[in-house]
Amino acid sequence: MADTTSATFAPPPATNPTAVEPPKRWADEEDEAPEQPISTASAASSSYDKLAAELVEGLKVDEEEKINQYLEEPEESNITAVTSGDTPYTSASLFEDLNLSPELLKGIYVEMKFEKPSKIQAVTLPMILTSPYKDLIAQAHNGSGKTTCFVLGMLSRVDPKLMAPQALCICPTRELAMQNLEVLQKMGKYTGIIPELAVPNEKISVYKRGPVSAQVVIGTPGTIKKWMSLKKLGASYIKILVFDEADHMLAEDGFKDDSLRIMKDIERISSHCQVLLFSATFNETVKNFVSRVVKPDHNQVFVKKEELSLESVKQYKVNCPDERAKIMVVKDKIFEFGENLGQTIIFVRTKVNASMLHTELTGFGYEVTTIQGALKQEDRDRIVKEFKDGLTQVLISTDLLARGFDQQQVNLVINFDLPFKHNSPSEPDYEVYLHRIGRAGRFGRKGAVFNLLCHDRDHMLMSKIENHFGKQVTEVSSWQNVEDFKVALKEAGLL
DNA sequence: TCAGGAT
Structure with missing residues (x-):
C-alpha cells in the first residue's frame, strides 16, 4: 500500500472539490492526549x-x-x-x-x-x-x-x-x-x-x-x-x-x-x-x-x-510452538529490549490469562502491572495513573484498554492473544485488533506490534486480519532468536 | 473461556 496518509476528499457521486490546503499528515494531532504540541506539516x-x-x-x-x-x-x-x-x-x-x-x-x-x-x-x-x-x-x-x-x-x-x-x-x-x-x-x-x-x-x-x-x-x-x-x-x-x-x-x-x-x-x-x-x-x-x-x-x-491501520506502526507475527513459548517471548525478547523502548501494553483475551501472565512474569522477577475489570476501581485508577506517570514500563491488559486509552509513550503492543468474535470464534474481531494496535503510534509516532501465534486458529485469525485490512504482516523468523526481534524493532524505528 | 458497565 502506498501511503495511508493520502486520499481524495470527494463525496459521491460528485466531482472533486478544490484543494485549499497543503498536504499534511493525518496524525498531526493526537487523539486523547493534550500534552504534546502538534507537529504540523511533515x-x-x-x-x-x-x-x-x-x-x-x-x-x-x-x-x-x-x-x-x-x-x-x-x-x-x-x-x-x-x-x-x-x-x-x-x-x-x-x-x-x-x-x-x-x-x-x-x-x-x-x-x-x-x-x-x-x-x-x-x-x-x-x-x-x-x-x-x-x-x-x-x-x-x-x-x-x-x-x-x-x-x-x-x-x-x-x-x-x-x-x-x-x-x-x-x-x-x-x-x-x-x-x-x-x-x-x-x-x-x-x-x-x-x-x-x-x-x-x-x-x-x-x-x-x-x-x-x-x-x-x-x-x-x-x-x-x-x-x-x-x-x-x-x-x-x-x-x-x-x-x-x-x-x-x-x-x-x-x-x-x-x-x-x-x-x-x-x-x-x-x-x-x-x-x-x-x-x-x-x-x-x-x-x-x-x-x-x-x-x-x-x-x-x-x-x-x-x-485504517497506521503506517507508522509496524506489525509483526511470531510463530510460537506452544503457550509456554509465548511467555518466553515476552520474558526474553520484550523485556530484553524493553528498557530501550518506551512503554509496552500486552493485550490478553481474558482476565484469567491476564492473571496467569502476570503471575508468570512477576515470578521471573520482572516488574509488570495488570489491569482488568475485576479489580477494584481504586486499584484500576492507581494502575492507570502509575502507567500514565511512567512509573511502570509494561502493562498487561484485557480489552478494557483496547479502545481510546491514550499514552503517547506506548510504542510497543503485544497481542498475547488475538481478539476474536465471541459469537463466532473463528472470526477475528477486526475492530478490536485495530483499536489495540492503535495504542501504539499515537500522534503518528513510530510503534511496533507483535502478534504471538501458537494454535492453528491463531494463524487462521491472523491471515483473515491480513486480508481484511489488505496488509501483509511481517513474520519474525524465529521466536527464539533475539537478533530477529532486534532487526524487527530496528525496522520499526524503535531501536 | 468474553470483556466491558451495572444490577
Missing part, C-alpha cells in the same frame, strides 16, 4: 498519493435531499465526508475559523498547545458547530484527534451562564470517561464551564445527592441511565449528545440497549439535541444501524478499512 507529505473518489457505503440519506454539498477540503485526505442538505461547510484550516470564544481559543493554544486543526478536526468541527446543528457520524484513525472534535464541540455549544446539563458524553469504560474529562477540563480551563464525571462510585450514594448542575456530564452508560431515571440528571437543556467509541456503544453485543434508551429519553425531552458518533471503527453492520439511529439529515465522515 516531511512525509511528499509521498502522498491521490485516491479516486470513493463511495460511502451504507449511506442512508434521504434521496429527496440534496446530498452533495460538501466541504472545500484539502485534497490530501484519507477521509470521505458526505454532507446532507443545504448547509455548506468550509474546512477549518485555523481554529480562528470556528467562531470560538476567546476563552476557548486560549485553552486550545495555551493549555493544549495546539497550533491548527488536524484533518478530522478541520472537517468535522464546522459540521458540529454550524447551525443548523446536524447529527454526525465520524470515523477517523486512532490517534488523529477525535477527542478534541467532540470536546471542543461540547465546550463551544454550552452556554456558560446556564447552570444545567447541556452536553453529555457517553463512553464504554470508566477509564475513558476519566480521560475525556481530563481533556475537557484542560481545554475548557478558561471558559468557566463545569463538568462532572458520571461513573459508578461506591462512596457517594446517588440517592442522597441533589440534581446535577454541571454543564457537561461525561460518564458510562449505566450510571448515566440511572441518574436520568432517578431525575438527578435532567435532559431539558441537553443540546449535544456524544457517543465516544460509538460503534461499540451501539453494537448488538455492546451497549446498544443502554445507549438507545439514553438517546430516546433525551430526544423525547430535548428534540433538537445534536448527536455525535465518533469512533476509529464502524463495521458495515454497525454503520448501517447507526445511520438509521441518527436523524435522516445527518453528516458522515468515513475512512476505508484498508487505510
Whole structure:
C-alpha cells in the first residue's frame, strides 16, 4: 500500500472539490492526549498519493435531499465526508475559523498547545458547530484527534451562564470517561464551564445527592441511565449528545440497549439535541444501524478499512510452538529490549490469562502491572495513573484498554492473544485488533506490534486480519532468536 | 473461556 496518509476528499457521486490546503499528515494531532504540541506539516507529505473518489457505503440519506454539498477540503485526505442538505461547510484550516470564544481559543493554544486543526478536526468541527446543528457520524484513525472534535464541540455549544446539563458524553469504560474529562477540563480551563464525571462510585450514594448542575456530564452508560431515571440528571437543556467509541456503544453485543434508551429519553425531552458518533471503527453492520439511529439529515465522515491501520506502526507475527513459548517471548525478547523502548501494553483475551501472565512474569522477577475489570476501581485508577506517570514500563491488559486509552509513550503492543468474535470464534474481531494496535503510534509516532501465534486458529485469525485490512504482516523468523526481534524493532524505528 | 458497565 502506498501511503495511508493520502486520499481524495470527494463525496459521491460528485466531482472533486478544490484543494485549499497543503498536504499534511493525518496524525498531526493526537487523539486523547493534550500534552504534546502538534507537529504540523511533515516531511512525509511528499509521498502522498491521490485516491479516486470513493463511495460511502451504507449511506442512508434521504434521496429527496440534496446530498452533495460538501466541504472545500484539502485534497490530501484519507477521509470521505458526505454532507446532507443545504448547509455548506468550509474546512477549518485555523481554529480562528470556528467562531470560538476567546476563552476557548486560549485553552486550545495555551493549555493544549495546539497550533491548527488536524484533518478530522478541520472537517468535522464546522459540521458540529454550524447551525443548523446536524447529527454526525465520524470515523477517523486512532490517534488523529477525535477527542478534541467532540470536546471542543461540547465546550463551544454550552452556554456558560446556564447552570444545567447541556452536553453529555457517553463512553464504554470508566477509564475513558476519566480521560475525556481530563481533556475537557484542560481545554475548557478558561471558559468557566463545569463538568462532572458520571461513573459508578461506591462512596457517594446517588440517592442522597441533589440534581446535577454541571454543564457537561461525561460518564458510562449505566450510571448515566440511572441518574436520568432517578431525575438527578435532567435532559431539558441537553443540546449535544456524544457517543465516544460509538460503534461499540451501539453494537448488538455492546451497549446498544443502554445507549438507545439514553438517546430516546433525551430526544423525547430535548428534540433538537445534536448527536455525535465518533469512533476509529464502524463495521458495515454497525454503520448501517447507526445511520438509521441518527436523524435522516445527518453528516458522515468515513475512512476505508484498508487505510485504517497506521503506517507508522509496524506489525509483526511470531510463530510460537506452544503457550509456554509465548511467555518466553515476552520474558526474553520484550523485556530484553524493553528498557530501550518506551512503554509496552500486552493485550490478553481474558482476565484469567491476564492473571496467569502476570503471575508468570512477576515470578521471573520482572516488574509488570495488570489491569482488568475485576479489580477494584481504586486499584484500576492507581494502575492507570502509575502507567500514565511512567512509573511502570509494561502493562498487561484485557480489552478494557483496547479502545481510546491514550499514552503517547506506548510504542510497543503485544497481542498475547488475538481478539476474536465471541459469537463466532473463528472470526477475528477486526475492530478490536485495530483499536489495540492503535495504542501504539499515537500522534503518528513510530510503534511496533507483535502478534504471538501458537494454535492453528491463531494463524487462521491472523491471515483473515491480513486480508481484511489488505496488509501483509511481517513474520519474525524465529521466536527464539533475539537478533530477529532486534532487526524487527530496528525496522520499526524503535531501536 | 468474553470483556466491558451495572444490577
